Amino acid sequence: MLLNDLPPTYHISSKMSDKTTSITDLPLDILVLIFPYLPADSFLALCSTCKAFQQPSIRLDPAYWSFATRSTFRIPNQPVVQHDGVRWQKMYRRLLTQSRVFTWGNNGHSRLGHSYDERVHGLPMMPRVIRPGRPNRFRLNTHCSFPKEMEDTRSLGVISDMQCGGWSTTLLTARGTLHTVGVLDGGRVFAAIDRLQPLGFPPGYPSSSTETQYDEPATAVRQFSAGRSHILALSDSGRIWSWYHVKSAALQIKFTHLEMKEIALTDQSKESSTHGKVRQVVAGWSRSSAYIHGVGIVVWDPVERDHDDETTDTMLVMQNAEVPRTGYQRPKGRRSETEEERTLGQDVGALLNYIILEHYVVFVTDVGKVFCGKFGERNEVANILELRALRNETGTPSDVQGSFRRFAVFKNNEVITSDQSYLDACWNDQRNNPDQTNIPGLKKIPALQNNDVISVSFGDYHYLALHSNGKITSYGTELQACGALGLGSELDDEGHARGIVYDRFSRDGRLLPHSYTRGRQVWFESSKKDWISHIMNGGNNIEEAKERLELFKTSHDVQGEVSEWLEQESRHWDKQNTGDDDLGAYFALRVSSAGWHSGALVLVNDDLANQESLRSFEDQSFPRLVLSDGTEMPGQKPFDGWREGRPQLIFDTES
Template identity: 55%
Template sequence: MAKKVTPLTDLPLDILVLVFPYLDAKSFLALCATCKAFHQPSISLDSAYWSRATRSAFRVPNQPVVQSDGVRWQKMYRRLLTQSRVFTWGSNTHGCLGHTYQEEAHQSGMLRRRWVNSATNASFPIEVEHSRELGITSDMQCGGWSTTLLTSKGSLYTFGVLDGLTMPREVSSNKHELLKYPPGFPQSTDRYDPAVATLQFSSGRSHVLALADSGRIWSWYAFNKAALHVKFLHIDINEASPSSSSQTPTADTTGQVGRVRQVVAGWGHSSAYVCGTGIVLWSPVKRPRGDQVSDMMLVVDSAVVPKTSYQRPKHASRQSKDDKALGDEVGMVSNYIILEHFVVFVTDLGKVFAAKIGDESTTTDIVELRRLRNDTGTHWDVQGSFRRFASFKNDEVIITDQGYLDRCWEARFDNPAQTNIHGLQRIPALQDTGVISVAFGDHHYHALHRNGRITSYGKDPQGCGALGLGSENNLQAMIRGINIVANRGEGELLRETYTTGRQVWFEEEKRKFMRFMGDGGQDPSEARERMELADVDPTIKGEVSEWFEQETRDWDKRPELKDADEDRLGAYFALSVSAAGWHSGALVLVNDVLAEMVRESCKGGPPERSPHEGKLYEWEWKDWPRLRLADGREMPGEVEFSEWKYGRPDFERNFEA
């Protein structure tokens, strides 16, 4: 009697997901198209498959907050092939923006005060020159004076200066420079070598760390000098085949002992997470003076952050009593960051810990940040750099800094519950808005939201454009909600803007709209009194800015553009955002067809007006807004009162958590 053959569709899902990773994307999609059973979203949009496929094919870094979003990962996979673009903005010191864009001053007919006067900066996102020549860019990170790109082939390119404190400074051209390896290794990915193909990298203030497919650690301190292979005197690193490498903790990591899972370059420290050892810290390495040939650096003085070594086994019976106690108290490190003076890490228990870094990159103890613990949710993470960081807990995002960490550290014995320790901020625009990541510069920071939008917060030092919101003069700054401190040449976002956030624009049409309205709209003389009133009254300025923010939102979501936005990602969909120093950057998927349709939809005017009046855009028939204010006042003027596109919000000005 013939044996009964079990159809593939009869296998349980937990068995099928073990098979899926062996299929490439084309084969997986073909399988899903064979029958309705495989076409159901639980299979065709399996988050584990698409996350792994996208990260394997394009070397995209993991995003823990959206790890379970299969739809997002699948759309990323489809569009990364053709639509990946790199944009930068802010201070272009030493060419760290990767372009020679020169902003031209747009002089308004009224209130001519200038606050930006640099020909080297970019206050709007500008595409990095020559970046498309690199192929698919899968990740980008800003350093103190540089920006570094990772391609899908595993190559690293940088522009700017890795160490801006050295003299003479080694400045790259505005065209990207390929980071070099020692002689004997492939200098590009034309010939694949797992020892030099970058799996994951991190830009610190003045150096870059990379983790190769093989598990090898490389470190650069100048773009024109070859990397150094980092080894440790007291810690064994287990290099292996690429197929066994992983950036994500698995259910059973006991077989990964000695493997490097992650590298993080901080302000003045280097680090790596080594399975079975924990978070390892050391000082950035350099060749001795006169040494031009060394290809390896043996780190004698390294330190392990206490209680970070735990690896969760698949079966509890495999644990010793001490291991179980550590697993219950701390858990397994799922992600970590390196600040100027602290290590902050989050574990699989939803707990967040900090360890103060002493001399020679040493640590002696850890303290749990009790108020950041996630006892009930499924999503948690920490992200940050220099002196500030963000803690994620479900859909809540808390912003804090090293001052708060210092206070918790000093109180770890006398006040372990950390009661009455202030310093946590709950920014309204970051709560329940799908924030995926937060990137910090010296004075500014950006949030990336699930819908592919980027919002900005903080200050714009010396008006360099770090916020990425534009504003070439004080009237345009008012439209974006930026208050100008004239004696310092500094722009600071009004507290009113933190209620809904201020989006970074990639559309040229929005910049033209802002410039037109910055000049007073279609009748500048009629709008003069309102503009002058808003210029001196921060409360009015905040409401006017919110009105403009609503007017410029979702231009690519207009009904007539729906067919061109097939995957609903919009014309510009940011995959990642990075910031450091006084500059920022983003990796963006650009739907060129939809972007052009948005551009065309902005043209023209009311049908009753002649198209031959020299006016190209629809907003050239619009007045500068006249609002009924929240406090009951009415703005002066002769035009009709302006309506709110999405309704006036209740502004929140107290952010203390």
């Protein structure tokens, strides 16, 4: 009998007795072992058969919906919300039809995947190269300061993941296909205007057709990582692929000193050993890496073919390094541990996640500890060092995320951010200060604490946080007003309204400290952009608002408080129509940043989005507030109140 044919009551018989037993009599820990074998429609059908299966612990089982969503759509795991069954179920339903990709920031090399034939508001970076045979029209690469949907993506089906590289943006579809726009090495390519295109494999693999080549487990991508100038991918069968150029076929990675095992999808044996199988790949700033079961973190230099080589399909890595003490795995079944293994499990633990920074590897383990190791010659890591101030004293697992020079550690609903200078201080003071006492450099941004942050992504000078309610908040600096913060343009005063101060000469946009108490959300609604433009132009009474606008432009404190008031109005706006599933018109699943640009994978409810576009705000005027120091802003209109109360601004972020 098939599992999805199983009735709510079944008959068990033996020679000794006949007994009719209900499936609802089975304990929950047995049922949850059965559920993953059911497709979503069968699981929902089973839940509808009786009241017992309608209880939230079963119908909204987080283990089931997390597995179903990740296995069906190749969505990366999100450890912070892995026990939120409601979120995973809603995500599953909307992913079927509503995944969209938005990008913003520096559009050099056409890395944003849009605005090919129109001028995005902002200043140009450089002239585009005009190809022979094309109309001789002068085009400019420009900045984009407000999220805009990528072109050429809706025909790809469900988008499962997106990541920004140094000069590129790459998408993973539910079919396991990878598509990239921009270039992988902007240091050697002056400009590019190519549109989104699939990443390919060497000749001889299943098919040269991009429509079918990913159907083979050896080339269907399960997980990928975009580095500064290269991309790594892990296939369904466990192969590692590496790209160094968008138009060049991938190279399969093998090692001379390591044996990797592929997953035999047709193997019906009960052999459960994972030793030698690749779990994860991570592309760093200038390094490639993979976590291999039983070995640990393996690091090597990015690979390329020789200039005159077009046929090589496999790169045999002669020189690689292994990060010490990262290969420990908790024993399963009755396997006993040696004394050395038990000690390693207590002192270090089993690795949960890791990142590759410019000069360090940082990883977290299942005993709540965070470690780092410094790269030496040929990627060697001589030893690892626990970052004691980041230890989770409860012993529960933490998470780490980051890239280039900055990172964030998640523990107990807190998010602690830091950079390589902190790692340098801890590393260089191991002898004199082994307890790492009073080493500065750890920050707790108020808006990220106890605020359901799922992930933090870092660009060169800016960073973005994704919250469990599907909102994205933005922090840091955008160089040359490139728009990487996604909060609006310098020229239309949108950026000023959101709390950005622009340098007069460099035009670098820095987010005011006032914005770090509750954060500044990235908006996807064009109606909000129109609303903020209306407000910054004086609203419905330009003359009455004239003095307040002048005060706003000359005082950073006034700018910060008005910006916070506008933020509260926007959040109130969001609460008015969230839809049947409470996810709203735009619900972000993934956020990514690199270099000077950013992007997000967003579920879009078109019906709600269309309603948002009809919102009217013509009767609103520039706000008149009583400031925190008691100053009353000039004007004749009544004072505006605070939707969420006047915030107690926090400017000290040192942990």
